Amino acid sequence: MSRFLSPFIQSVRRDLLLAARHKTEIVTALFFFVIVVNLLPLGIGPDPDLLRKIAPGALWISALLATLLGLQRLFAPDHADGTLEQMALSPQSFTLLVAGKILAHWLVAGLPVVLIAPVLGLQFDLSGRSLLILTVSLLLGTPILSLIGAVGAALTLGVRGSGALLSLLILPLYIPALIFGAGAVEADLAGLGPDGHLSLLAALLVVSAFFAPWVATVALRVALE
Amino acid sequence: MLSVSHLTCQRGERVLFQDLSFELPESQWLQIAGANGAGKTSLLRILSGLSEPVDGRITWNGSPVREDREAFHADLLYLGHQGALKEELTPLENLTLSLGMEGFNVSEDAAMQALHQFGLHGREHLPVRFLSAGQRRRVLLCRLLLRPARLWILDEPFTALDVHAIGFLSRLIETHLREGGSAVLTSHQSMTLPPGLCVTL
């Protein structure tokens, strides 16, 4: 088992080490998230009732945009310097290496967002219970964003205007995660309980974790040709 | 044995080469010659299984290279003209991490030793962005010492190397051939290798 997973672990380790040498990138994405969330009340007005109502959607959409920011750089640097070719020619499973990169991306871009979200939720006057549900929904949902995003990043690798194109391809596919994620808190406030939404979100996570690395690998092989 | 039959390569609307066939037996090396833009790198990428030819068939010990990828890649060491080095990592980290991803857990001592053999004393812990082009090339070539493979596909391996390093690399290739390995190279430099096969594009 550990032999089978070793390329996966090596790939995660490598990308985390690289991220540690580029700390500014992590901080930038996080700061982007914080600033977008804080802009919303400024555009909408400080009415606490209204803010409480839009909080889940606002935090979710901001999280979605923040992960999008780092996705363009998920494969591009490795493609530019030839590392991706070496990975494609590795005797180990290319899919596992790609899965490792996706996990590393989530740890760097998704996890900090999840951790800071409750603090920002306080600014929107959310109750303790809502904050907890929001955090759980983000914890289940942000990996989905990284996984589906990886497919888009692989498809647009090395393509003209890849940044804007990536958003065009990926954002419609993010809709189910957004609906179930933000909906969990709203359903709870409406008295329906968050379980249904969270289970669907978890199911989506399992399905995308199973298929997305594989599809991304196929797309990367096409991009390398 | 690497065998290639009726290979055709097309870039955009231009046909680079067509109906190319050859065989590369063990202990032999093959030079791919041709002018700039003749398709040397394209051919190497096709041989390694990265790109798909428009037409033709490439087999390694009888099985097509794009089918049983993992078995072929276990025997293959491909060095492209891109560095595949991370600027922000040290030579030591670059080697151990990239080989680790290929399933070869190289100890730090072994990697250190390889770097010394290629004359990189004192550069082991310097981020690669501080190294010169020739030194980067040497870091890359250390893979030849650390990762066992029966088929070497090397794109312009002698570029940017000084006389000393060229000699060392030539001896390395000779040893590889003597031990039953085979190699495919493109190069503009005249080489001091035993006579090999040659394909001109």
Place this chain on the structure above:
Amino acid sequence: MNHSLVNWFKFASPASFYPLAGRLIPFFTAAAVLLLAAGLWLGLLVAPTDAQQGEGYRIIFVHVPASWMSMFIYCVMAFWAALGLSFNTRLSGMMTSALAPTGALFAFLSLWTGALWGKPMWGAWWVWDARLTSQLILFFLYLGFIALQAAIDDPRRADKAGAILALVGVVNVPIIYFSVQWWNTLHQGASVSMTKAPSMAHTMLLGMLLMALAFWAYTIAVALMRVRCIILERELTSEWVKKNAME
């Protein structure tokens, strides 16, 4: 390639498909014009006025078949995409890209007619109805596909990348539709459903069917024309195109 497969794939070669497509186009164009005339006549003149909705309801003779087509074309694209990825046939990729603009057109037509219908029915140009929202997302998926193919220069890569995207999209469409419906019930949005409202008279159903067939014929004719253009563009250097162009 296996011998029995050769015949099967005969028309999968662009060189033999090109003349075949040329012969089929006039037939489908004529069918589209005739069916459209009959469908519009039935829908606009013969079908009875709806008791609740008056004359405004007649837009469904365009709206409903356009919505059907937009969903159906995406499935056909996914079918060609799967075929192209598994058998590596060049024609499949060309078919996928030839269908995309027509699919986008129908999705847009469906949204536009939906808005025109919504104004008198709901008093608003746009209502966050589950069907309408899903249709909008489908329209985005079409745009994404077209944009991706347009951005990639190498046609082989464009075909393959487009095929992967079409397959990812077709898997996601039901999930998106389901999630949007889920969202809709949570927020208790519009309760007027578009297809349920008028009780279907016999002539109305026939009119709608004729319109759907007309759209089918139109789609086939336009896709064949487009695929002929793509074949010429891609095979510009090959012998048979040069010979054809001489004629």
